[in-house]
Amino acid sequence: MTNKDNYCVIMGGGIGSRFWPFSRKTLPKQFLDFFGTGRSLLQQTFDRFSKVIPAENIFIVTNDIYADLVKEQLPSLNPKQILLEPTRRNTAPCIAWAAYHIRAINANAKIVVAPSDHLILKEGEFLEAINKGLEFVSEFGRLLTLGIKPNRPETGYGYIQVAEKEADNFYKVKTFTEKPELELAKVFVDSGEFYWNSGIFLWSANTIIKAIEDFLPEVAANLGAGAEIYGTPQEKAYINTNFPTCPNVSIDIGIMEKADNVHVALGDFGWSDLGTWGSLYDLSPKDINKNVVLKCQSLLYDSKDNIIALPPDKLAVIEGLEGYLIAESDNVLLICKKDEEHAIRKYVNDAQIKLGEDYV
Numbered sequence: 001m002t003n004k005d006n007y008c009v010i011m012g013g014g015i016g017s018r019f020w021p022f023s024r025k026t027l028p029k030q031f032l033d034f035f036g037t038g039r040s041l042l043q044q045t046f047d048r049f050s051k052v053i054p055a056e057n058i059f060i061v062t063n064d065i066y067a068d069l070v071k072e073q074l075p076s077l078n079p080k081q082i083l084l085e086p087t088r089r090n091t092a093p094c095i096a097w098a099a100y101h102i103r104a105i106n107a108n109a110k111i112v113v114a115p116s117d118h119l120i121l122k123e124g125e126f127l128e129a130i131n132k133g134l135e136f137v138s139e140f141g142r143l144l145t146l147g148i149k150p151n152r153p154e155t156g157y158g159y160i161q162v163a164e165k166e167a168d169n170f171y172k173v174k175t176f177t178e179k180p181e182l183e184l185a186k187v188f189v190d191s192g193e194f195y196w197n198s199g200i201f202l203w204s205a206n207t208i209i210k211a212i213e214d215f216l217p218e219v220a221a222n223l224g225a226g227a228e229i230y231g232t233p234q235e236k237a238y239i240n241t242n243f244p245t246c247p248n249v250s251i252d253i254g255i256m257e258k259a260d261n262v263h264v265a266l267g268d269f270g271w272s273d274l275g276t277w278g279s280l281y282d283l284s285p286k287d288i289n290k291n292v293v294l295k296c297q298s299l300l301y302d303s304k305d306n307i308i309a310l311p312p313d314k315l316a317v318i319e320g321l322e323g324y325l326i327a328e329s330d331n332v333l334l335i336c337k338k339d340e341e342h343a344i345r346k347y348v349n350d351a352q353i354k355l356g357e358d359y360v
Helices: 041-049 064-073 091-105 123-140 182-191 205-215 217-224 235-245 251-256 277-283 338-355
Strands: 006-011 058-063 082-085 110-115 143-148 158-167 170-177 194-204 262-267 292-294 297-301 307-309 315-319 324-329 332-337
Touching: 006 041, 006 091, 041 058, 041 064, 041 110, 041 123, 058 064, 058 091, 064 082, 082 091, 082 235, 091 110, 091 205, 091 217, 091 235, 091 251, 110 123, 110 205, 123 143, 123 158, 123 194, 123 262, 143 158, 143 170, 143 205, 143 251, 158 262, 170 251, 182 194, 194 205, 194 251, 194 262, 205 217, 205 251, 217 235, 277 292, 277 307, 277 338, 324 338, 332 338
Parallel strands: 006 058, 006 110, 058 082, 143 262, 292 307, 297 315, 307 324
Antiparallel strands: 110 194, 143 194, 158 170, 158 194, 170 262, 324 332
16 A cells, blocks of 8 residues: 555534533534644644645545635645535535545545544554554555553543454444433443544545445435545535535444444554643643633632533632533623533534524
8 A cells, every 4th residue: 555545534414412512513613723823723634634644635524514614724725625515414425525535535544533622642552543544444445543552531422332443443332322421421431342432544445435335325326426526626515515415424333333344553642632620620730729710810719520611811710619510702791610521512502502602
């Protein structure tokens, strides 16, 4: 397998509602610079993969409304490398479109699919895992995901139970459970038998398209029929017509839970999807009382285990709080228990329904 056969699909169309109120519909978390590096999460993801994938083989799949943001943050991209979804249909249709598009360019393509908002602290180990994973899927024709040992019960991730080892660090998946309820997530973590699904996938274009045809025939019917127009000026019009009629389904539920050729490579490369306040808390420096204060000034009294994120010009004066999240961005102030952050999506939905789009 030569390097020119390696492709990367970066999914960058989500809203990031679990990170509300920082992540908003008009400026989702993938376009934000959380750690003052001067690079957004999307830019860091592109930088990372460009070290092992030819830059011209990296595609960004995002929503139409974020086209200008992507072009602004990644000005070196050819516009043909930005695939613009007319509407959100979750990860399965997103990945299917990208796979059909790339296969039309290169029938031998091997593809890494990754979200745009992950943090990787051990980049060398990560890129080594990507290279080995691409070799594995090229040789064995498997659907591969990267698995991470969990350190807390998290309802926002899929969980993988491993079976027998097939090669080197590659294991056949015994069970694949997408985003369990909190109590089940606790059971998974306590058992020691389950790993988080990182949401980073590797496969050949032909292998994933075969899985789409087998398990998501409606997606295949909608998107596969246009094989002859992918890569042509007519592609966008075809997608605008057919993409919205695809079912709203994740790749995890649509394929990974059903296919019998799913494997996992276990890794330790300082991974976080930065999808929740809890993950940001874990990664951030803390004071002597285990408080995390981001961006703002603070005076804390008899308070511990909190995360406080306010605008830079704000002073937080807090007394007697333990285990709380206090976050303000634009026109929203959120105060809730840190271990109840799984309810943030409910808060977002309630705000949208009761108060309108201005708050989401």
